[in-house]
Amino acid sequence: MFKSLMDFIDGLAPLDGAAAARKPSIQLAAAVLLVEVMRADADYSQLERAAVRRALIELFPQSDSEADVLMTQAESSSRMASDLFAFTSPIDELWDMPAKLRLVELMWGVAYADGRLSEIERHTMLRIVYLLHIPPGAQVHARMRAKAAAGLDHED
Template structure:
């Protein structure tokens, strides 16, 4: 019986190199899910928003085009079935330092501005995500400004 239990545990226990690979995949999915959530936050997904998501993931993770498409498709399915954002943000909080978290917030702002407009839902969602990532308000505002300027969107006073 002990041998049988040991065999069972060995069968379900991850291999030694699996956690590192799994952590990378979890982080990639978490990042993609947040970007996709911003992309989906307003009705109608523009090609520019999708291109911004793909460009961010390509730069961040160095994935090939087919891997990017699969990751975004998985992120879309995952986000559709998620009840909150905490699982995604906690994976990022566990793995990334503040500089990296600010960079992903800026990337999310670039997705939001990619179509030339910023909707109320996008703005609220970005505020929630930045809060869950523990990004200081000043860094959040500067990330937004940099993304807005990069998109060429004129700020209304």
């Protein structure tokens, strides 16, 4: 168990320091985007943390402890980041549109996890979908699916 956790952590670390500054692992990149949505408003809840964790497990099948390690690393990277491009770029380059749309839907799910969508969460999401080159109609449908999954049928 411990060895597999260490192997997982080693897999998240880039090969050298210069590469780390330029290109995070795809798992870390996706995790940072989910965490950015969670951290968008200052009063993020345990519901949002749980939504991030579930999203990480869905995107990258892993144990709960591996998801926790990835989320901790993502929170640290998110706090230190000066922009989102370093995290959106690898996803935009390597993932096809259905995979990117699933990530966007999961991010909307994080935003709606506490039962409401703040303006800063909405703004953060719009910045991310722009950087991922998601067509407006597609991102609206992803948002509607996430909103329905959260059981919210009222307008924002």
